[in-house]
Amino acid sequence: MKNPVVDITNCDREPIHVPGQIQGHGYLVAVDKSNFTIQYISENLLQKVALGATALLDKTLEEFLQKSNIQLQAISLSQLLNYASATSFEGINPVAVEIDGAPYYLIAHEYNNYLIIEFESRKSNAETALQHYISASLSKILDGKTLRNVLQNAAEQVKTIIYYDRVMIYKFWEDGHGEVIAEAKNEDVEPFLGLHYPASDIPRQARELYKKNLTRIISDVNMPTSYIIAMNDVAAAYPLDLTLSTLRAVSPIHIQYLKNMGVTASFSVSLIAHGELWGLISCHNYTPKFIDFKAREGARLIGQILSASLEYRDDEESKEYSKMYRQSAEDLIRQMTKDWDVVSAFTKQPQLLTGITSAHGAALVFENNTYKTGTTPTDAQIAEIINWLQAQNSSQIFHTDSLCKYYKPAKAFADVASGLLACTLSKEMGEYILWFKGERIKTVNWAGNPGKNIEQDDTGNIIISPRRSFDLWSQQVENTSEQWSKSEISTVMKLREDIAYVINQKANQIRQLNE
Ligand code: BLA
Structure with a gap:
């Protein structure tokens, strides 16, 4: 048969x-x-x-x-x-x-x-x-x-x-x-x-x-x-x-x-x-x-x-990573509660923000300023991402491993930000923390002889050979980063709560001073 x-x-x-x-x-x-x-x-x-x-x-x-x-x-x-x-x-x-x-x-x-x-x-x-x-x-x-x-x-x-x-x-x-x-x-x-x-x-x-x-x-x-x-x-x-x-x-x-x-x-x-x-x-x-x-x-x-x-x-390694993320988040919050200030904690130790995930870069957009660390899109591109995020009905934490599937202009900077993990601090004020992951596979090589791969069956139908499946796939994985793990996302969720607390405390202090 x-x-x-x-x-x-x-x-x-x-x-x-x-x-x-x-x-x-x-x-x-x-x-x-x-x-x-x-x-x-x-x-x-x-x-x-x-x-x-x-x-x-x-x-x-x-x-x-x-x-x-x-x-x-x-x-x-x-x-x-x-x-x-x-x-x-x-x-x-x-x-x-x-x-x-x-x-x-x-x-x-x-x-x-x-x-x-x-x-x-x-x-x-x-x-x-x-x-x-x-x-x-x-x-x-x-x-x-x-x-x-x-x-x-x-x-x-x-x-x-x-x-x-x-x-x-x-x-x-x-x-x-x-x-x-x-x-x-x-x-x-x-x-x-x-x-x-x-x-x-x-x-x-x-x-x-x-x-x-x-x-x-x-x-x-x-x-x-x-x-x-x-x-x-x-x-x-x-x-x-x-x-x-x-x-x-x-x-x-x-x-x-x-x-x-x-x-x-x-x-x-x-x-x-x-x-x-x-x-x-x-x-x-x-x-x-x-x-x-x-x-x-x-x-x-x-x-x-x-x-x-x-x-x-x-299991050990993923536990190890979760521990590292949590440690960075705790250190950052400790720094923030020291001087009750979100921005100075970040500018003093920017590596803590990237350390919260395995991102290649991160940005804090706060009080109309943009603070960046690691490999990120430009300020103007970040501003566009924020505009787009504000127009969405998304929840407080948005994450994707292929931003341009949702937001087409992101294709222009897919090499640095195919992956986006966005944490909303204040949607109205356009205040966010963004983490970026670059494109996973920039060049995918295939070891083989591309010349020898198209065959025909007895009736002249072209049989798709391994080489062709590869071409198809490399198009599919374009503009895709590594996925965001559960522990990256949960660490960011917790961080959001902690920052909200810090911001709240600071507002209270200012209110008390003014009374
Ligand atoms: C099986 N394909 C396999 C196997 C490997 C690969 C390792 C197991 C059998 C073996 O050890 O040879 C793939 N081999 C690789 C890869 C590398 C490698 C990725 O060395 C990288 C270095 N294959 C195709 C397409 C189809 C396909 C398009 O590319 C289907 C249309 C089928 N691959 C296919 C099938 C098997 C297979 C059916 C099972 C073979 C068998 O056990 O009979």
Whole structure:
């Protein structure tokens, strides 16, 4: 069955969990769990054992192993099945086997009443060394003082364990787009560190899959895939669900994507925090590369431990930030109550105002004067923003990460003020405190070959390729800043109350003096 044309509008509906094919570097059979007979088999396995489909389909697992000359090492079939039913099929992975005398791993899992068995090459003797490396690596990774250090260490350690040409930590932002936030790479390849990519590069259903199946190997983008042959028409009507498979064939659009990037093999490990896909350890190789199940499990373990540490450190860092914002706000108010004056507190220590948020600049507009700190629009532009704010029906605190969506003229200074957090002191008097965040992504580069990206299908329709999705997205993210966090907003709300108190007190004092 040919997949319908996939483009940027329906990317996330491609049924990538049921591709009807596997990658060519391994073999697959699926067994009906109720009677242990073979229901699906990959074409390349038939070729490997030189038998026709009818010789193996509908046969028992035992017959299949015998006829295919597959020998379990150090365990019998009944031991394997007994053990698996007592614990789980995943619990027995990987089982060493030989096919025609050559070393393979049997990797089994259960899904939708099928026992899905995959065979992959087994590298001999790598295990003990690997385990040693992993525990040493983990302590080096977790030694990092900050989250950034931890992630950079992780990229470096994963590279020394599995030797891909490039290992990246790819983090998803709130809007689903991603950024390469750590990287370890060979010297001869260009850096991707700091580059941003649109959410559609890893569509929703792919992310869901990566939450369930934590590693994904693509061993060679040029290797032909192998079809999965079904026992009968009924089975053929329900393509085998490969959600938890290790060999699932790759979406053709993603294959094209990797080719456009010049990448031949990839491997990724999910990073999960608070139940959501936080990011990926994403590895590239410029020549075909397969690492065996044990090596992938080692990387998965690192991913899981990293995930736990992320969860903790992410929370710690956001707490740390909230604390810093609150501290600046308290210091500012202390200064104000010292001499009961809003303006002098600001002019004495302008950095306190920017410190209340992670803004790049801030302005206090008070008693017909404008006081600025950090990177801000000009006085005239600030005056226009205030006019506009006064004309709005907005609440005391207004915030946006894309001002020009509301106020068109802001496009002219989007580089310094795509993000605005405005705190009203007095709407009538035009008194406000404004915080500004600059445009997040000024130049977004895409690593790939732009020339090779427009393909046509059989009927001449243009298939939108990764490069094009990128162009579309870079237009969408233009004039957008980083979002305002809950703690930035709540600190400003509290500050507003405190300043109102100071202004009130001062008015009272003046009144008393005049009485
Ligand atoms: C999968 N896309 C992926 C994966 C990554 C990326 C890491 C996981 C599989 C893998 O490890 O190769 C994206 N890879 C990147 C990015 C970088 C990188 C951003 O190295 C940056 C350095 N992709 C598109 C469009 C579509 C699309 C437009 O660009 C859809 C129309 C689809 N990407 C797509 C699909 C998958 C995918 C379907 C799942 C592949 C699979 O597991 O079968």
